[in-house]
Every structure is written in structure tokens, then in C-alpha cells.
Amino acid sequence: MSRSLWGALGAVVFALVVAVGAVVVTRAASAPGDASDASPAVSSKSSTPAGNSADAGFARDMAAHHQQAVEMSFVVRDRTKDTDVRRLAYDIANTQANQRGMLLGWLDLWGLPKISPPDAPQMAWMGHTGHEGAPEPKEDGLMPGMATRAELAALGAANGRQAEIQYLRLMTTHHRGGVAMSQGCAKLCTVPAERALAQGMVDAQQSELDLMADLLKERGARP
Structure with a gap:
């Protein structure tokens, strides 16, 4: 496994550990007991993120963004035998x-x-705050980086090297959109664990972008 991928995985694991710990503490704080030990981030109604907050908006949008990445990854897995x-x-x-x-x-x-x-x-949690890094919504209504139905259909119809190149290009675009969104949460979200997870996504996906650029170069293709 490449050094860049190890670094990406390490950043994600760290963020996941922080996030899981925060959820456990929050659940414990919501149970009957001494309220003085409650997490100030999400332990009371007054501190729970609002529905139109950056915390909620990022959670919703990134969950949908991630779902497409998972789907594309499963598609290419069955379309190539390349180990990398x-x-x-x-x-x-x-x-x-x-x-x-x-x-x-x-x-x-x-x-x-x-x-x-x-x-x-679309992406109101970023754009309405005046965040400079807010990505522009796509004309087709998709979030930044998301593949269109036609692009997904083309990936599903490809095989071998063609499928590898299409996947790497689509995922490169997908990651770039995801990095911009994650950077927004890292600056705008108020829940510490969510900010940590977002920063972990930035670090991991930027490292994977480097790896995908190398894989495309090996195949004589550009991002």
C-alpha cells in the first residue's frame, strides 16, 4: 500500500475515533444522572444544532455525497481485476x-x-454564511462533485482499463467537491466531533486525490 494511502487511512481512523467518542459521551450525557458531566455540544436542547445549521446541513449533504461514492466504488470493483x-x-x-x-x-x-x-x-449551510470556499451548485441540481446519471451509466457499461479510468476521473471530481464541503464544515460547524471528522475527510481525500492522480498517470490519462 502506498505511503499516501496509509496517511489517508490514518487521518480517517483518527477522526472516526474522535467522532465515536463524542457520540458515546453525548448518549451518556442524555441519560439520567449528573447533568454537570454532560457534553456542552449536544447535551441539551439549547445546544443541539438547529435544522438549518452548518452541522445539520453538512451531515445531510455529505451523507448523500458519500452514498454515491460508495455506489461507484462497488460498480468499479466488479468491472476490473486491477489490484490497486x-x-x-x-x-x-x-x-x-x-x-x-x-x-x-x-x-x-x-x-x-x-x-x-x-x-x-442547495448547500445553503455554506452559501448563506458567506463562506468563501462554498462550491457553486451544479446546473442539474447535483451537489458539487456528484456524477450525473449519464456518467454513472457509462461507468456501469465500461470494463477493464476503461472502467478504471472513468472511475478514477469521476472519483477525483467527487473528492474535490467533498473536500470543499468538508473544509466548510471544519470552519463553520459547531460540534467539535463533527469538525474533527470533517477535517479528517479533508486530509484523507486530499491524499487519495494524489493517489488517483498517480493511478491515472500510470494509465496514460489525466484527471
């Missing part, structure tokens, strides 16, 4: 499925819906 690409796809699918579970778990813990209202502005 299959390992990368497995790592992305496994990591992002676990992170998605955490994000949805937080929304449950906060008593907030997992899906934004249909009439809600």
Missing part, C-alpha cells in the same frame, strides 16, 4: 459507508430530518 484500483475502491466504500452512518446517526441524535426540504436552497 480494487483496493482503493474498497477503502473508499468502507470508509465512506462508516462515515455516512455517523452523520446519519448524529441527525437521529439531534432529532433532525435526514433529508433537506425540497424547497431548501
Whole structure:
């Protein structure tokens, strides 16, 4: 396994440990007992993130963003026998499925819906705060980095090296959008564990971007 991928996995593991610890503490604080030990981030109604907060918006949007990455990774796994690409796809699918579970778990813990209202502005949790790194919504209504139905269909129809290149290109775009979103949460979210998880996503996905650039170069292709 490459040094960059080890670094990515290490950053994700650290963020996951921090996030899991925060959820455990929060659940313990919500149980009957001494309120003085409660976590100030999410232990009371007054400190629970609001439905239109960056914390809630990031959790909803990144959960959906991760779901597509997991789906694409499973598709390419069955379309190539290349060890490096299959390992990368497995790592992305496994990591992002676990992170998605955490994000949805937080929304449950906060008593907030997992899906934004249909009439809600896309990425409002970033754009409405004036965050300079807020990515521009795509014209087709998809979040930044998300693949279109046509792109997903093309990936599903490809095999071998063609499938590898398509996957690496789609995932490169996907990661770039995910990094921008995660950087936004790392600055705007108020729950410490969620900020830590977001920063872990930034570190891991940036490292994977480097790895995917190398894999594309090996195949004579550009991102």
C-alpha cells in the first residue's frame, strides 16, 4: 500500500475515533444522572444544532455525497481485476459507508430530518454564511462533485482499463467537491466531533486525490 494511502487511512481512523467518542459521551450525557458531566455540544436542547445549521446541513449533504461514492466504488470493483484500483475502491466504500452512518446517526441524535426540504436552497449551510470556499451548485441540481446519471451509466457499461479510468476521473471530481464541503464544515460547524471528522475527510481525500492522480498517470490519462 502506498505511503499516501496509509496517511489517508490514518487521518480517517483518527477522526472516526474522535467522532465515536463524542457520540458515546453525548448518549451518556442524555441519560439520567449528573447533568454537570454532560457534553456542552449536544447535551441539551439549547445546544443541539438547529435544522438549518452548518452541522445539520453538512451531515445531510455529505451523507448523500458519500452514498454515491460508495455506489461507484462497488460498480468499479466488479468491472476490473486491477489490484490497486480494487483496493482503493474498497477503502473508499468502507470508509465512506462508516462515515455516512455517523452523520446519519448524529441527525437521529439531534432529532433532525435526514433529508433537506425540497424547497431548501442547495448547500445553503455554506452559501448563506458567506463562506468563501462554498462550491457553486451544479446546473442539474447535483451537489458539487456528484456524477450525473449519464456518467454513472457509462461507468456501469465500461470494463477493464476503461472502467478504471472513468472511475478514477469521476472519483477525483467527487473528492474535490467533498473536500470543499468538508473544509466548510471544519470552519463553520459547531460540534467539535463533527469538525474533527470533517477535517479528517479533508486530509484523507486530499491524499487519495494524489493517489488517483498517480493511478491515472500510470494509465496514460489525466484527471
